Amino acid sequence: MTLLSVRNLRVSFDTEAGLVEAVRGVSFDLGRERLGIVGESGSGKTMTGRSVLRLIRPPGKIEADAMHFDGADLMAASEAEMRALRGRRMAMVMQDPKYSLNPVMNVGAQLTEGLRQRDRLSAGDARRKAIDALEAVQIRDPERVLSAYPHELSGGMGQRVMIAMMLIPSPDLLIADEPTSALDVTVQAEVLSILDGLVRDRGMGLIFISHDLRLVARFCDRVLVMYKGRVVEELAARDLMQARHPYTQGLLNCLPRIGGSRGPLPGLDRNAEWAR
């Protein structure tokens, strides 16, 4: 069953330096599965994710032949309809909790905001739900975290708070945009396994955006490789080692391997031809 279907998505920015095309015709379908989008900085992977939520800031412009989410036409939806979808059915976890949490509101206020404003829950009920959500991301003393401010949390804690916040309304689609890139390596694995467990248990569709091809392959069912705003290769995660596209191979080879050669890592090969 298709949850999200995107046809020929284009994102462009009309800047003073001319038209910048960040995404140039991306198409994909997503069921209740885990799709990875991989590429280097500027490949358009983040813009692809945010277009689905229609959260591209002006002067950015989203165009697509079609973009449907569970029967809803995302291109034709009004802003109010988009807000209802965003609040309840689609969510996004961003890269760095240091910036994605509001620094002057405490965690409790941010976690319960949706429940209070949108679902009109009482303060007590919202608080109980927030505590449940924090327990679901394995935070042991949720009471204390609720009254903390973001700067009082470590990166790993902050990202768990972020995941808890986004999963409170039980969305059908979660976009995780480099959710572990800003975290320490030791914490990365923890946060990933929490995310993995929740997505699996709740049967959500997941778009996992990362520059780390191996991580994505371990975590996802399918992988899109993007280069300069285009999908250059789409393949099942288990077939990653059989990747044919030279850019994908390049992404694989430019990471160090334990026990591998100690010589300089190969640079990433870029060819203007691939971007055509």
Added chain:
Amino acid sequence: MEQSDIPGHQAPLLRIARQAGATTAQLLVTFIGLLAVTFIISRVVPIDPVSALIGERATADQIAEARLRLGLDEPLWRQFLLYVWQALHGDFGLSIKTHQPVIQEIARFFPATLELSTLATIIGVLIGIPAGVLAATRPGSLPDQIVRLVGLMGYSMPVFWLALIGLLVFYGDLGWVGGPGRLDASYDMMMEFEVTQYTGMVLVDTALNGRWDMFANAFSHIILPASILGYLSMAYISRMTRSFMMNELGQEYITTARVKGMPERRVIWVHAMKNVMVPLITVIALSYAFLLEGAVLTETIFAWPGLGRYITDALLVADMPAVLGGTVVVGAVYIGLNMVSDLLYRLADPRAR
């Protein structure tokens, strides 16, 4: 899991109180520094305090007696300690012009300035913040252009010109507002004898006495100068609000709020505004302090018996005790406002606690 990384954030008010204590000590040092500056000024200006006090044709005995009375025979450091001691007790000496204690005169003049600047700041905040937000949320739009143009005019038009034109149009031609002064002449006497003066601020005192007829008259007099000063303050506040707000709207936590499905109104006025308030508190406090000390021209044009005019008049007749007393009061107000804005800043920003 790492749970121990939340520092004890209990009793933030207690922490703020402790910091307020430290701030107070700091301010006391600043205040003594201010006194040192005014003290030095009083000793280096080429105005002889003795001859200013008793006139140039005094006898040698009279001069010696006056020197003794002013403590001028003491060593300089003792003179300074005496000065600090007296200043801390609100004693700035007698005005040379009126032979009244300076502190009493300031107590009469300062409320007029306080009233005017406060109303002006309220006008500036109530219009400036929404205007800045409106401009920031629609950059490049017509409302943005208007806000920027009106703000630029506020920056660049001389206040005395605005004040004169304002008087000409709204008082002279249209007759919408009262003219110069704080009240009509007929009310001036009543103010003196029929109204208990609690604060020295006409609007507050007439309201406390239930004299709404006088309140209305006072309001018609204050509204024009307050609007003109409020316009200057609005120009500054709207411009800063616009730039702070644009900066905050570009932050990632704004995207988070939108992802949560929050309406734009809430994203701007709750999520972004709470962050904008942090630097804006300082901006508002500075513009308030600026009005408190710098409304000389406006006070002159509107015959407003305020502190700016008091100091200027004293300066023109070389009434040094009055000038220095006024300077110290202005400085003290400045220091006090700094402390208040510092406290508010800490309340607004948990990271600063």
